[in-house]
Amino acid sequence: MEPAPKRSRRSRSGLALAKGRFVLGVTVPLLVYESLGVFVLGWAFVLMFFDYSSGRVGGPVLGLGGSNPFVGISHFVEMIRGTSVEANLFRTSLKNTLIFAFAVLPLNLAITLPLAYLLESIGDRFKALYRTIYFLPVLTSSVGVALIWLTMYNPQSGWINAILRFLGAQPVSWLSDPRAGFLGISVAMWAVILAYLWQDYGYNMVIFIAALQAIPQEFKDAAMIDGASAWRVFTRVTVPLIRPTMLFVCVMTMLSSFQVFDIIQVMTDGDPGYRTQVLMLDIYKNAFRYQRLGWAAAESFVLFLVVMGVTLLQMRLLRTEWEY
Amino acid sequence: MASLTIRRVPITRASLPRRASAAARRLFGYFLLTLGLSLTLLPFLMMILSSFKTNLEVLRVPPTFFPERFTLENYRTILNDPRLPLLRFYGNSAFVAVFNVTSTVFTSALIGYMFAKHEFRGKRLLFGWFLALMMIPSQITMIPSFLILSRLGLINSLWGLVIFSAVDAFGIFLMRQFCESLPNELLDAARIDGASEWQIFVRIVLPQLKPALATLGILSFMGSWNAYLWPMIVLQRIEVRTLPVILTWYNSAHTGQGALVMAATVLIMVPILLVFVNFQRWIVRGFTMTGFR
Numbered sequence: 001m002e003p004a005p006k007r008s009r010r011s012r013s014g015l016a017l018a019k020g021r022f023v024l025g026v027t028v029p030l031l032v033y034e035s036l037g038v039f040v041l042g043w044a045f046v047l048m049f050f051d052y053s054s055g056r057v058g059g060p061v062l063g064l065g066g067s068n069p070f071v072g073i074s075h076f077v078e079m080i081r082g083t084s085v086e087a088n089l090f091r092t093s094l095k096n097t098l099i100f101a102f103a104v105l106p107l108n109l110a111i112t113l114p115l116a117y118l119l120e121s122i123g124d125r126f127k128a129l130y131r132t133i134y135f136l137p138v139l140t141s142s143v144g145v146a147l148i149w150l151t152m153y154n155p156q157s158g159w160i161n162a163i164l165r166f167l168g169a170q171p172v173s174w175l176s177d178p179r180a181g182f183l184g185i186s187v188a189m190w191a192v193i194l195a196y197l198w199q200d201y202g203y204n205m206v207i208f209i210a211a212l213q214a215i216p217q218e219f220k221d222a223a224m225i226d227g228a229s230a231w232r233v234f235t236r237v238t239v240p241l242i243r244p245t246m247l248f249v250c251v252m253t254m255l256s257s258f259q260v261f262d263i264i265q266v267m268t269d270g271d272p273g274y275r276t277q278v279l280m281l282d283i284y285k286n287a288f289r290y291q292r293l294g295w296a297a298a299e300s301f302v303l304f305l306v307v308m309g310v311t312l313l314q315m316r317l318l319r320t321e322w323e324y
Numbered sequence: 325m326a327s328l329t330i331r332r333v334p335i336t337r338a339s340l341p342r343r344a345s346a347a348a349r350r351l352f353g354y355f356l357l358t359l360g361l362s363l364t365l366l367p368f369l370m371m372i373l374s375s376f377k378t379n380l381e382v383l384r385v386p387p388t389f390f391p392e393r394f395t396l397e398n399y400r401t402i403l404n405d406p407r408l409p410l411l412r413f414y415g416n417s418a419f420v421a422v423f424n425v426t427s428t429v430f431t432s433a434l435i436g437y438m439f440a441k442h443e444f445r446g447k448r449l450l451f452g453w454f455l456a457l458m459m460i461p462s463q464i465t466m467i468p469s470f471l472i473l474s475r476l477g478l479i480n481s482l483w484g485l486v487i488f489s490a491v492d493a494f495g496i497f498l499m500r501q502f503c504e505s506l507p508n509e510l511l512d513a514a515r516i517d518g519a520s521e522w523q524i525f526v527r528i529v530l531p532q533l534k535p536a537l538a539t540l541g542i543l544s545f546m547g548s549w550n551a552y553l554w555p556m557i558v559l560q561r562i563e564v565r566t567l568p569v570i571l572t573w574y575n576s577a578h579t580g581q582g583a584l585v586m587a588a589t590v591l592i593m594v595p596i597l598l599v600f601v602n603f604q605r606w607i608v609r610g611f612t613m614t615g616f617r
Contacts, residue, residue: 015515018520018521019442019521020444021521022438022442022521022522022525023438023442023444026434026435026438027438027444027450030435030491031450033490033491034453034454034457034491037457037465038457040465040468040469040472041457041460041464041465041468043468043471043472044464044465044467044468047467047468054471054474062471063471111360114356115356115357115360118353118356118357119357121353122350122353122354122357130357130361132604133361133364133365134360134361134364135607136364136365136368136600137364137368139546139550139596139597139600139607140550140593140596141549141550141552141567141568141571141592141593141596142550142552142568143550143552143568143571143572143592144371144568144571144589144592144593145367147571147572147575147585147586147589148367148368148370148371148586148589149367150575151370151371151374151382151582151585151586152367152370154582156383156385157382157383157384157385157387157582158387159370159387162385162386162387165386166386198363198364198367202364230349255461259461259463261552261553262552262553262568265552265553266572266575280463280553283463284553284557287466287467287470288470288557293467293471296467297467297468300463300464300466300467301464303461303463304460304461304463304464307461
């Protein structure tokens with residue numbers, strides 16, 4: 001490790017000095033930048049205890065105080081049992097977010113895992129092509145995806161109703177009928193869920209394919225030799241072996257669906273009758289349309305807690321102690 | 325707990341492949357895969373075909389699949405629209421993307437390298453701090469970041485948009501992992517030859533990191549090109565907007581002109597598709613390697 005003293009042009013202390021200078025040169029600007037990050041975080045934390053609006057001129061320190069008064073934890077009390085419009089809307093948004101995430105996760109897994117398994121077991125030269133195409137929507141701008149699906153859901157000229165009419169069914173006002181529902185979830189919510197799944201599923205596909213490729217073929221062969229059916233090999237060998245990947249996929253899918261914004265904002269903006277108002281959208285509207293920044297900061301904190309909670313829960317549930 | 329119990333079963337039982345059912349299963353598999361493929365491609369196809377229709381044809385019930393009269397009118401309209409100087413918005417998006425990619429790649433490599441190969445007091449603490457910051461979702465920091473920008477008068481400024489993404493905790497984490505696999509002998513050999521620490525970073529470390537940096541760069545390009553929420557908050561004046569934000573504005577300003585909007589969507593997706601076609605391998609690798617969205 002140590003350079004041979006004879007050939008070294010610098011003494012050891014000189015070398016340490018040079019290294020130290022390099023470390024300082026990198027860490028000092030970095031610390032400054034990251035302090036900004038901590039400042040931002042601190043501000044976010046403080047904001048949720050104030051009735052803060054960017055429209056008002058408040059106190060001297062960051063506009064807090066004065067006409068932006070300190071309200072303690074009353075935002076959170078209001079969220080839990082308040083009767084104001086914002087409080088009701090918050091609870092609706094939280095409910096919708098949970099519906100969205102808990103509908104997306106199983107549907108996503110039900111599509112991606114079997115499809116990835118199929119693709120992996122078929123194994124021919126078209127595999128790469130299939131994978132590429134499945135991945136295409138992931139890369140596409142979600143605004144673009146939303147606009148494409150908006151056209152397809154159009155009640156008159158959209159393709160989805162055209163297919164329904166062709167099959168002899170009643171056309172549906174997908175994004176504007178607040179009463180129509182299926183399994184207790186409004187059709188508008190289903191519509192955005194479908195668009196979201198369409199954009200997102202290729203991501204998990206690719207992750208599953210990579211995990212499946214890493215399983216040694218001998219394991220499957222051994223089970224086959226023991227006379228296990230393809231289904232049993234899948235459930236008893238493959239699935240347990242990709243458990244860590246499943247954990248990862250579940251957590252990532254949950255995290256991103258809790259924070260869904262783009263597709264819903266463009267497709268429905270929370271309509272019809274707040275049926276698709278998710279938390280992120282509610283936060284955005286409160287903060288940047290109605291200038292209720294304190295309230296919105298409190299809402300983001302709740303979303304953060306929900307996200308953290310679900311992540312920790314999933315980590316516990318899907319933990320494995322072994323590797324192969 | 326799953327375990328692989330090995331039962332002693334005569335080999336002969338396994339050597340009876342049921343060929344017919346295997347072929348049927350294979351066929352069914354292909355059918356499902358192709359179904360998935362079509363469902364993935366059809367919306368894209370619909371978008372492209374619609375962009376060549378007239379606005380009247382797009383409104384027809386039932387919809388037509390292929391354009392009756394193939395027209396480039398929509399593209400011509402968009403490119404000539406005085407209210408929508410598309411080149412300008414491409415420019416905005418390109419500026420943001422170039423800045424994000426360069427700064428992310430550079431800072432991630434530098435800081436990741438330092439964390440991997442240099443020892444100093446408080447290193448673990450500092451790195452732990454990074455991981456913690458990485459866990460904070462953007463919706464928490466979005467509101468105060470906006471307030472900071474408005475106090476600095478950086479609302480409607482592209483610089484304001486990119487300032488908060490110059491350092492990416494995730495990229496640092498990734499690069500640290502890569503740098504750890506670099507042999508120390510290589511760096512020490514350069515030190516013996518009298519290279520300064522910066523020279524080592526630029527001449528030795530960066531070239532070794534090229535593949536990883538390419539992946540990181542492409543991922544951050546795509547993230548930046550498609551970003552919507554933060555640019556929408558920061559860029560309120562029309563002229564400074566990036567493409568996704570201008571696309572939604574265009575959509576709401578042209579209700580009933582579906583073909584025009586589809587053409588605009590196509591134009592906005594083109595750069596990302598070009599990147600994808602050229603760097604496919606890197607991208608898929610990057611996503612599986614990092615779990616980055």
